[in-house]
Amino acid sequence: MRLEILNSGYSPGTKLLFGVIQTFSRQSLPDAAKLVFYRPGFYGTQAKKFTQEAMRGPSAWSVADRELMAAYVSKVNETAFCIGAHTATAGQAYQDHAKVQAVLTDLDSAPIGDSLRATLRMLGKLTRAGKVDAADMREVLSAGVSRQQVEDALAVCAAFNTTDRLADAFGFELLSPEGFESGAKYLLKRGYK
């Protein structure tokens, strides 16, 4: 990563933990996972709680839908690490990698329901332009999305607009396709805690 402290500035206990994880998973810990261990009282502890709440907390959206939102927001931001991670996670969660690819390639023609499509379109506009208005929201609501679902989607969007920025700024190292699939398995089993 671009800051040396994020590569090697961890406490001895944390370094030991990284070593244990590496031994068991046979993969080095992804930079996204490392970052939340750096001075966790500043960012990591609360970031994990918010991301867990947004991605795995109670919601009418499935885990797969929320992982797809994370992938889509990352695609709009062009954040390669998070596109790879959440494309793999959404694909595993849906057990349908082709559907996820179709959404990222062309949202308008992708084989998903109108409510999810309208929600992704709104998240894309918010991520790209930094703003949306009441008319954008009415369009989402008229596609059959509940108010609570819009709020839940906005939380996912906030979590990934933060993570994408940090991934790009600190320069998260890309994983191999196998590495992303293995990370996806972990995220579906354990979440973001």
Added chain:
Amino acid sequence: MPDEDQKRAAHQALVNSVLHGEGRASPELRARAYDNADLPEALQALIGKVADHPAQITDADFAAAKAAGFSEDQLFELVTCAAVGQSSRQYETGLAALAEATGNGEAADAT
């Protein structure tokens, strides 16, 4: 609605942590990074890109900030504040638009 409150409460706790928690950069400077406003010149390129064009950040942006005397720990904090700040503004904008569309917003109250 308990679900939304939990998500928003968790988000607010994150904002409070990066702005007011213990850190090496002053709370004033962290607030400026969060707002992407009134920053010293050496930080403007880096923090501006974190907010608006994160994919365009380069090593040179960090080098410029370090050359002006900012430590890695300070840059870790300031970059994080800028990322959380921009995404929080988007979150608030989205929630406000939703409130207006569903008739629970300030705009609806005013009419």
